Amino acid sequence: MNTLLPTSTAGSLPKPSWLAEPEKLWSPWKLKNNELLDGKKDALRVSLQEQKNAGIDIVSDGEQTRQHFVTTFIEHLEGVDFKKRETVKIRDRYNASVPTVVGPVSRPQPVFIEDAKFLRSQTDQPIKWALPGPMTMVDTLYDDHYKSRKDLAWEFAKILNQEAKELEAAGVDIIQFDEPAFNVFFDEVNEWGIACLEKAIEGLNCETVVHICYGYGIKANTEWKETLGSEWRQYEEVFPKLQQSNIDIISLECHNSRVPIELLELVRGKKIMVGAIDVASNRIETPEEVAATLRHALNYVDADKLYPCTNCGMAPLSREVAREKLNALQAGAEIIRLELNK
Numbered sequence: 001m002n003t004l005l006p007t008s009t010a011g012s013l014p015k016p017s018w019l020a021e022p023e024k025l026w027s028p029w030k031l032k033n034n035e036l037l038d039g040k041k042d043a044l045r046v047s048l049q050e051q052k053n054a055g056i057d058i059v060s061d062g063e064q065t066r067q068h069f070v071t072t073f074i075e076h077l078e079g080v081d082f083k084k085r086e087t088v089k090i091r092d093r094y095n096a097s098v099p100t101v102v103g104p105v106s107r108p109q110p111v112f113i114e115d116a117k118f119l120r121s122q123t124d125q126p127i128k129w130a131l132p133g134p135m136t137m138v139d140t141l142y143d144d145h146y147k148s149r150k151d152l153a154w155e156f157a158k159i160l161n162q163e164a165k166e167l168e169a170a171g172v173d174i175i176q177f178d179e180p181a182f183n184v185f186f187d188e189v190n191e192w193g194i195a196c197l198e199k200a201i202e203g204l205n206c207e208t209v210v211h212i213c214y215g216y217g218i219k220a221n222t223e224w225k226e227t228l229g230s231e232w233r234q235y236e237e238v239f240p241k242l243q244q245s246n247i248d249i250i251s252l253e254c255h256n257s258r259v260p261i262e263l264l265e266l267v268r269g270k271k272i273m274v275g276a277i278d279v280a281s282n283r284i285e286t287p288e289e290v291a292a293t294l295r296h297a298l299n300y301v302d303a304d305k306l307y308p309c310t311n312c313g314m315a316p317l318s319r320e321v322a323r324e325k326l327n328a329l330q331a332g333a334e335i336i337r338l339e340l341n342k
């Protein structure tokens with residue numbers, strides 16, 4: 001990237017109300033069959049245009065073609081029975097009825113490659129594509145086959161590597177793995193989580209990101225955040241090993257969070273997508289608030305490695321709020337670019 005402080009989003013953006021019910025996760029589609037296929041493409045075009053209108057530098061599909069950032073990928077795999085459901089605790093936080101792993105997992109065909117090719121055909125800007133991370137995938141399932149979180153994660157890492165290589169061949173510039181579970185299971189992250197992530201990116205030439213956040217702005221997450229005390233030091237547990245890993249970029253929640261920003265010193269040398277937009281509030285940040293978060297981060301991240309971003313996906317927000325937040329992100333980044341170029 002030649003742009004100074006290139007902006008991007010963590011991933012999802014709101015869908016149009018004609019495609020899915022707005023301001024909701026796992027919102028059911030309103031269209032069917034070919035109409036749904038066309039509708040998803042149209043929504044992707046709109047989402048891309050809105051990112052362009054806001055001046056976002058690294059654009060994405062806004063996750064318009066998927067219902068959920070983890071489930072949609074897993075739905076395309078073999079070995080998981082979505083009708084056989086068990087209740088498990090997701091990220092040690094809330095109970096959910098989840099599908100069961102009933103046999104060896106595999107990817108009979110590509111999942112997102114056609115969507116990525118379509119996005120590529122619509123823009124010459126750098127594009128980023130998000131996939132779920134292996135540990136976060138494991139955490140959304142009941143495993144009745146491998147009976148080992150590590151073994152299942154390793155199998156998912158191999159599958160993700162196949163998908164990632166095809167995304168790269170389709171022209172994706174940056175591939176991101178969403179690993180909110182890295183903020184919860186520290187021992188496992190250090191024992192095998194990062195190793196699985198490295199398996200998922202093995203042999204890739206494009207840039208790679210791991211996104212580690214405190215979750216969407218949904219009730220279960222905001223209530224959990226209330227229990228974390230005045231300083232959120234979760235990142236401290238996984239940063240030293242991530243710093244040593246092959247991953248190029250780390251995407252983090254920074255704005256309005258209680259993460260001590262000096263923890264970024266532990267990953268010095270990595271590129272950092274600094275979350276400067278709160279996705280758990282409808283209040284629109286002022287450009288100066290965004291700039292303040294970025295300025296603070298610049299004490300620990302070299303300017304050529306700082307990528308202004310959102311804290312997490314914006315799928316559960318209204319389109320109006322998400323649009324304004326994108327504008328604020330770009331305007332805040334511009335303030336800092338001018339300061340750095342003085």
Ligand SMILES: [Zn+2]
Pocket residue numbers: 010180211212213214215216311312313
């Ligand atoms: Zn996130």
